[in-house]
Amino acid sequence: MDLPFAIIDFVLHFDHYLPGIIATYGFWTYVILFIIIFCETGLVVLPYLPGDSLLFVAGALAGAGYLSVEVLLISLIAAAVLGDSVNYWIGHRIGMKILEKNYSLVRREHLETTEEYFSRYGGLTIVIARFVPFIRTFAPFLAGVGKMQYSLFLAYNITGGVLWILAFTLAGYFFGSIPVVQENFSYIIYAIIGVSLLAVGSIVFSVYRSMNSRRNERMEIQE
Numbered sequence: 001m002d003l004p005f006a007i008i009d010f011v012l013h014f015d016h017y018l019p020g021i022i023a024t025y026g027f028w029t030y031v032i033l034f035i036i037i038f039c040e041t042g043l044v045v046l047p048y049l050p051g052d053s054l055l056f057v058a059g060a061l062a063g064a065g066y067l068s069v070e071v072l073l074i075s076l077i078a079a080a081v082l083g084d085s086v087n088y089w090i091g092h093r094i095g096m097k098i099l100e101k102n103y104s105l106v107r108r109e110h111l112e113t114t115e116e117y118f119s120r121y122g123g124l125t126i127v128i129a130r131f132v133p134f135i136r137t138f139a140p141f142l143a144g145v146g147k148m149q150y151s152l153f154l155a156y157n158i159t160g161g162v163l164w165i166l167a168f169t170l171a172g173y174f175f176g177s178i179p180v181v182q183e184n185f186s187y188i189i190y191a192i193i194g195v196s197l198l199a200v201g202s203i204v205f206s207v208y209r210s211m212n213s214r215r216n217e218r219m220e221i222q223e
Contacts (some may be wrong), residue, residue, distance in 0.1 A: 018057050022066050034079040041083030044141045055168035060176025069173055080161035084140040091144025118146035123156040130164035
């Protein structure tokens with residue numbers, strides 16, 4: 001396998017290499033896991049890094065005694081919360097400038113809709129988005145672009161981060177050694193993602209309906 005493809009495979013399937021990494025690097029494994037989760041949640045350009053599966057495998061290895069579950073949970077929760085916070089401030093500080101460079105694709109009314117969306121539904125979205133790959137990477141960025149109040153964002157950021165890390169890591173810790181769970185873990189992940197997408201979809205639909213209703217009201221007033 002060529003070096004570039006080997007690196008890509010290592011990054012995308014890091015969870016598969018985790019047992020060997022623990023054997024080689026020991027305590028530094030926590031630092032490596034911290035960096036990966038931080039980058040996946042904090043850098044909007046890296047949504048493809050492993051998240052859910054990595055948490056489950058790390059939890060399973062902790063259950064087998066290879067990692068300390070206490071240190072693992074603390075480090076991963078810190079990475080998730082800090083990552084989303086950095087992502088929020090990137091969106092808050094430079095997100096608008098990035099979008100306005102492609103102003104022909106992003107209209108001012110779309111940005112205003114984004115601000116209104118996060119002022120009304122942003123908290124719930126931040127929590128739910130944690131359980132949806134890719135969306136959890138873009139949600140805090142858009143919350144920053146939408147000027148969501150940071151104190152409110154932080155509260156939901158912590159809530160979502162804690163729930164996400166506990167759910168997948170402890171699932172691996174308690175159930176990762178059960179053969180039927182190992183064999184069907186991908187289906188469990190898909191089910192969780194499906195439920196989360198339905199929740200996000202319902203929120204988006206309600207926002208769209210609200211925006212459409214207001215647009216019609218404005219047109220009636222103008223007439």
